[in-house]
Amino acid sequence: MTLRINSRGAQVAKLQAELKAANLPVGTVDGVFGKNTLKAVKLFQARHRLGVDGMVGPKTWKALLSDGKSPAGSTKKTTAPSSAPRGTVVNGYVRGVPRKIRIAPIGNGKNMRADAAAKFNQMKAAARRAGVTLSPVSGFRTMAQQKSLYAAYRAGRGNLAARPGYSNHQGGTSVDVSTNGSYSSSAYKWLARHGRQYGFVNDVRGEPWHWTFRG
Ligand SMILES: [Zn+2]
Known part of the structure; x- marks a missing residue:
């Protein structure tokens, strides 16, 4: 086509x-x-x-x-090639336990566990129709990524980050959406009204951007 x-x-x-x-x-x-x-x-x-x-x-x-x-050289397709419709299997963690999970793209080069990604993409399209952009800034994280965020948090340089192995981002069920850190952002307000319908809840106090797929 x-x-x-x-x-x-x-x-x-x-x-x-x-x-x-x-x-x-x-x-x-x-x-x-x-x-x-x-x-x-x-x-x-x-x-x-x-x-x-x-x-x-x-x-x-x-x-x-x-x-x-690509000639630009900086693109590393280490996680999910978006051409794989059914996603890519990676090493995730759920409550401290390593687990193979299948992830799929949600845009901006980010991924979530495949079932969560499918719902997120549906939700994003619905928001879009309402004129609201849900732009993912963090999705599935590898152990190395979580370790580095945790180190930054411990050093006072970053947002609250869960202990490596224990973040829902490592299980592929959490997504951080661009909200400018604000509960009055259009993204937060839309999600607060409609997120649950797609299985997403805002489960960290003080983090309007952090949404977890509960199914
Ligand atoms: Zn988060």
């Missing part, structure tokens, strides 16, 4: 996730092929010496899906 300006849907979201993984500024992964997506596609085509027509046909797809080692 060829995607072009004004295309919509899951394939567009997949395209946007791939562009993002290639370090291109695509904006929100929302499944709508708008101006930002068009610009990112053209940049990508130029970078790969494809015809720069802003249309995503077989050649552009092929280049996107094999772009793991």
